[in-house]
Amino acid sequence: MSTTPLPPRSAEPATAPSGAWPAPTAPAPIRATVRVPGSKSETNRALVLAALATGPSTITNGLDARDTRLMRDGLRTLGVDVDDSGDSWRVTPPAGFTGGGTVDCGLAGTVMRFLPPLAVLADAPVAFDGDQQAYARPMGPLLDGLTALGARVSGDALPFTVTGGADLTGGLVTIDASTSSQYVSGLLLIGARLAEGLDLRHAGGDLPSRPHIAMTVAMLRARGVEVDDSETDRWVVRPGTIAPLDVTVEPDLSNAAPFLAAAALTGGSVSVPHWPAESNQPGIVLPHILQQFGADITYEDDGALTVTGTDEIDSIEIDLRDASELTPVVAAIAALAADTSHIHGVGHIRGHETDRLAAIATELEGLGVRVKVTDDGLVIHPRLLGGGTWHTYADHRMAQAGALIGLVVEDVVVDDVACTDKTMPEFVPLWTAMLAEAAGESAAEIAADPDSAPQ
Ligand SMILES: O=C(O)C1=C[C@@H](OP(=O)(O)O)[C@@H](O)[C@H](O)C1
Numbered sequence: 001m002s003t004t005p006l007p008p009r010s011a012e013p014a015t016a017p018s019g020a021w022p023a024p025t026a027p028a029p030i031r032a033t034v035r036v037p038g039s040k041s042e043t044n045r046a047l048v049l050a051a052l053a054t055g056p057s058t059i060t061n062g063l064d065a066r067d068t069r070l071m072r073d074g075l076r077t078l079g080v081d082v083d084d085s086g087d088s089w090r091v092t093p094p095a096g097f098t099g100g101g102t103v104d105c106g107l108a109g110t111v112m113r114f115l116p117p118l119a120v121l122a123d124a125p126v127a128f129d130g131d132q133q134a135y136a137r138p139m140g141p142l143l144d145g146l147t148a149l150g151a152r153v154s155g156d157a158l159p160f161t162v163t164g165g166a167d168l169t170g171g172l173v174t175i176d177a178s179t180s181s182q183y184v185s186g187l188l189l190i191g192a193r194l195a196e197g198l199d200l201r202h203a204g205g206d207l208p209s210r211p212h213i214a215m216t217v218a219m220l221r222a223r224g225v226e227v228d229d230s231e232t233d234r235w236v237v238r239p240g241t242i243a244p245l246d247v248t249v250e251p252d253l254s255n256a257a258p259f260l261a262a263a264a265l266t267g268g269s270v271s272v273p274h275w276p277a278e279s280n281q282p283g284i285v286l287p288h289i290l291q292q293f294g295a296d297i298t299y300e301d302d303g304a305l306t307v308t309g310t311d312e313i314d315s316i317e318i319d320l321r322d323a324s325e326l327t328p329v330v331a332a333i334a335a336l337a338a339d340t341s342h343i344h345g346v347g348h349i350r351g352h353e354t355d356r357l358a359a360i361a362t363e364l365e366g367l368g369v370r371v372k373v374t375d376d377g378l379v380i381h382p383r384l385l386g387g388g389t390w391h392t393y394a395d396h397r398m399a400q401a402g403a404l405i406g407l408v409v410e411d412v413v414v415d416d417v418a419c420t421d422k423t424m425p426e427f428v429p430l431w432t433a434m435l436a437e438a439a440g441e442s443a444a445e446i447a448a449d450p451d452s453a454p455q
């Protein structure tokens with residue numbers, strides 16, 4: 001196996017082609033090693049925590065993508081110095097956050113849920129706006145939480161303005177976080193900076209994406225913050241300082257999903273180097289999920305994970321509440337399985353980048369699959385699939401799902417693959433290089449041949 005390298009960080013960022021993209025079919029079983037860029041979730045937490053710390057921090061292997069660019073720019077609006085000109089980024093916190101500006105959240109959940117809490121600490125009102133599509137994403141419980149802390153908030157969804165104040169003491173805040181774990185993470189990030197700390201409780205339906213909350217807690221603790229999460233749905237953060245910390249971000253395991261799934265679907269073999277032995281990223285369960293679909297899993301001595309496809313794609317019954325961002329890719333594999341699959345626990349992804357349950361059902365049905373949307377998930381009945389346009393709804397993971405189906409179904413056209421820029425601008429170059437390896441060409445040959453490049 002050869003290695004598909006990432007473009008060097010100092011080069012112009014990779015960009016996906018704009019417009020309709022005919023998803024390439026696999027010329028042979030995929031065999032490749034794919035290095036995936038840094039985790040979105042870890043990068044944006046590392047940036048926010050560095051901004052809240054008592055001194056400068058360095059972030060290595062930070063993800064350079066739209067969501068993290070918006071976070072860096074949002075922090076700059078609040079007066080944080082972010083030097084991202086080199087391979088590692090240097091973040092220097094200001095003496096106090098400066099208000100008066102507008103933060104563009106794009107479509108990034110981590111920006112729209114993590115930066116309003118920081119705005120509470122600013123010296124003047126901060127406005128928040130984003131993509132029009134982001135106006136539909138739920139914000140109410142987070143903004144209620146900020147109001148409970150004593151902030152003034154105009155509006156209950158984007159766009160809105162947050163006005164903090166010197167008299168924010170913190171203490172008990174109860175919210176219903178059943179529509180997003182990010183409200184909890186956002187409030188916890190500032191807990192130590194409140195005079196009385198924070199006693200945050202969740203009261204409502206089941207909480208999604210708990211590993212992402214565990215990630216927040218672990219990253220706070222690594223910076224010396226005391227967090228007690230021993231009681232279910234309650235987090236107590238003691239007041240104190242947040243220490244600066246130099247960190248190296250893990251590879252984004254959720255963005256590894258379509259590449260590993262490519263091995264499972266084509267009977268090939270894909271390795272991802274530096275697969276962590278343990279992680280708070282929900283993608284750590286991918287090997288287990290792909291195994292349920294029938295793939296073989298090997299943890300290599302050098303730290304890589306290898307997924308090898310077998311003769312069969314089995315149907316699965318799975319609760320993805322803890323790893324809901326994997327749903328589009330899991331649904332794409334399920335559409336190609338031998339029998340009916342059931343996905344549960346993901347009702348809240350109606351509020352992700354788009355209504356993902358509706359988007360997945362509509363697009364799979366457009367290719368011939370029968371799909372039932374349930375209260376909390378999907379029932380997927382595979383059929384013989386045909387080609388057609390795969391709409392992404394500006395959702396990077398919908399684009400990944402379309403590319404995956406296009407590997408084994410002729411004439412699938414992804415309407416806007418450029419939306420992969422949200423968390424992985426390298427998606428198309430890496431995908432193309434992976435296919436080039438399968439065809440026995442080197443990635444360099446593919447890049448040098450304009451006829452082979454994606455349209
Ligand atoms: O905190 C985070 O980094 C994230 C939390 C999850 O959000 P939800 O709890 O809204 O699903 C996840 O789906 C999203 O991709 C990233």
Ligand SMILES: C=C(OP(=O)(O)O)C(=O)O
Pocket residue numbers: 107108109110325352353397423
């Ligand atoms: C739900 C996702 O993103 P966001 O951080 O915008 O919520 C995702 O990346 O799948």
